Amino acid sequence: MTHRFILAALLVFAVMAPLGSLARAQNAAPSAQVPLQDLPVIETRTEQLLRWFSDLKDSVGLGRRALSIARSHGDNARTDDFNWLMGIAGFKMKNIESTLGLLPGLTLEFGQARELSEADREYLERALRRHARRQPGPISALQRIIISGILEANEIQGFNVEKLTVTLLPLPYVKFTIAPSDAPLGPEASRVLQAIERLNQRLR
Amino acid sequence: MIAFRPVFLATALLLVPLVAKAQGGSALRDRLHVVSSGSSHAVSEALVEAFTHRYSNVVPPRLEITGSAAALEQFCAGVGVDTPDLAITSRRITRTMADTCAANGVTDIVEVELGLGALVIAMRSGEGMPNLTDRQIYSALAAEYAAENEFRPNTLSTWSQISMSLPALPIRAVIPDRRSGTRALFNDFILQGGCRYVKAVRLIFSAAFRVAKCITLRDDGRIRQLASEAVPGALMESPAGTIGVISYAQLLESGGNLVPVALNGVLPTAASIANDDYDVVRTIYLYAKRQHSRNAQGVGVVRGIRDFTADAVSEAAGGPGGLLTQHGLVPLAPVARAQQREIAARQTLLNR
Secondary structure (H helix, E strand, O other): OHHHHHHHHHHHHHHHHHHHHHHHHHHOHHHHOOOOOOOOOOOOHHHHHHHHHHHHHHHOOOOHHHHHHHHHHHHHOOOOOHHHHHHHOOEEEEEEEEEOOOOOEEEEEEEEOOOOOHHHHHHHHHHHHHHHHHOOOHHHHHHHHHHHHHHHHHOOOOEEEEEEEEEEEOOOEEEEEEEEOOOOOOHHHHHHHHHHHHHHHHHO | OOOOHHHHHHHHHHHHHHHHHHOOOOOOOOOOEEEEEHHHHHHHHHHHHHHHHHOOOOOOOEEEEEOHHHHHHHHOOOOOOOOOOEEEEOOOOOHHHHHHHHHOOOOOEEEEEEEEEEEEEEEEOOOOOOEEOHHHHHHHHEOEEEEOOEEEEOOOOEHHHOOOOOOOOEOEEEEEOOOOHHHHHHHHHHHHHHHOOOHHHHOOOOHHHHHHHHHOEOOOOOEEEEOHHHHHHHHHOOOOOEEEEEEHHHHHHOOOOEEEOEEOOEOOOHHHHHOOOOOOEEEEEEEEEHHHOOOOOOOOOOOOHHHHHHHHOOHHHHOOOOOHHHHOOEOOOHHHHHHHHHHHHHOOOOOO
8 A cells, every 4th residue: 555655655755756846947947048949839730741752752752852952052062861872973964753642662673874983983982981970860871772772783793773663651661673784775776776787878 | 928928920920031041941920911092091001000019029011001992903913922911991892803703712811890991072172162063063163064865065164154153263183193092982982973973984894994984084184183183272372263073181281271061961071981971982991811821730931920910909009099190090980890800800701
């Protein structure tokens, strides 16, 4: 019985103690210069879902926040976002597939835009090290794993990462398309080569 | 144990010819063969000198100075008495080079980091150049610049034509020639770094073609290319507005006659280099061929590889105030130094 009373008293104290300190803080407010704070926003489930979706887009450099940073920096944007890291890894975004519904979907497709030189590779490795120091969060870590995966895959002799598909929603996964470096040309590239050849013959 | 180690090693090295004779005249070498890049020659010479001083009864190692790439090529050429035992370079062995090594039979490589060095853009003391970016240096020195849809010859003549914040002095530069590791770093970090975000260059798919566009320098007499060690002297005699590309060690050796120019807003100091804030920082590596050490059966090319490696990463060499700091190297972080000592002690193999 006594134990129960002591436990109940401790529980009450545990609950009331923060309230007491809060009351003291409120009494001391005029002299303490507490900065103004926003009240917490009450969100509906849908709003929460949309905010989460927006944050996710931001994290890969597609949200309004990231895009406005990129715009303000022009071509020299060195924002530490996924898009920037993919850029220095020689990949460029080809398309974004975004669907809203009961199960929202978001897929990004990147294509190889340039081969990497040794210096580019060294620069990228350093950028990843700095990124890891500045942004240790789990999403940033995932971004770095993807970029490192590209670097590793490109080390396979005779093969190149041709395309990368990053699906964030509904279930996150990354798909690497690796093709032989000397793969036969597709019909479109063949047509372009034939056109160049014809042009050369005419010029001769 | 430590006290008689040098004596033990010395005795062992003196016995090498006898062992060789006993093994039916197999050609074991009596001295270490070290190849070094030109940019880390001061570090290599200091390490060889310290080794010779410590093991005074052994034949001094043979030190060969060449470029970083050439040093690694020699190192990877194969296993045997004609190939080097150790390589000291300012560039990390690439995976391609590691593959070449493996193809030539060099499979057991030990890699240790000795410390950090940096490339510095310097001017004569008293000349003002507030800050330069890699893009500005590329714009000043590249053979061509991108204009609309084509590349045109670079005709810029003064620094102020690049940016109003720069002085109205003629563009001139003294840089190391192609044999130097410092030049390779200049090409990789500053010229390629400067053109990395140039849109017309960025659109080029082929790495080889893109690199050529970035690192080809103008040949209108504004750039002097000299041996790495001759650059500080030539810079001292150059007209106002001349920038020089030197190593951090050379900057310290100049005794204040040359001053660093802030690069991308950061001055090269021991702190900024150690913190990875300064952009043009390189790690100096030592590669050891473990296959040349004697194995359990008493067969090997030379003795002393492990001792040389352990000495090079000791606190006396690479720690604060150590031998290598006197030659311009900035010590690694304490944890990293401990890791390197462990690698050297265990002769842990490189896994790339």
